[in-house]
Amino acid sequence: MPDAPAPSGERVARISAVGIDCSDSLGWHYWEPGGEYTKPFVIKNVTTKTQKVKYRLPQSHYFSMQFPETIVLSPGTSYSVPITFRPIERVLYNDTVHFTVAGRGDFSITIRATLP
DSSP: OOOOOOOOHHHHHHHHHHSEEOOSEEEEOSOOTTOOEEEEEEEEEOSSSOEEEEEEOOSSSSEEEOOOOOEEEOTTOEEEEEEEEOOSSSSOEEEEEEEEETTTEEEEEEEEEOOO
């Protein structure tokens, strides 16, 4: 069985700095204008202490999320944040979601939709 790919440098730095493990980005590859596509973005607390995480909504209206509330993550637990993409034309879409971990710092992830 092949080895799993090593985590990116950005991911390793994020784990070290804020104690949260998650992907560096979330992408949509198969979509049609006028559709609605939702994917989960999973964050995990990899520390031994409870952490509080907040996020800011994406700036574009093509990507949306639930109203930001504080997410309380016990040690070792994960939380899935749904992110919805609603394209109106066949172009590339890019945005960012910013997360803040109370007392630890911030990080951002890229959300994008490539042309199908």
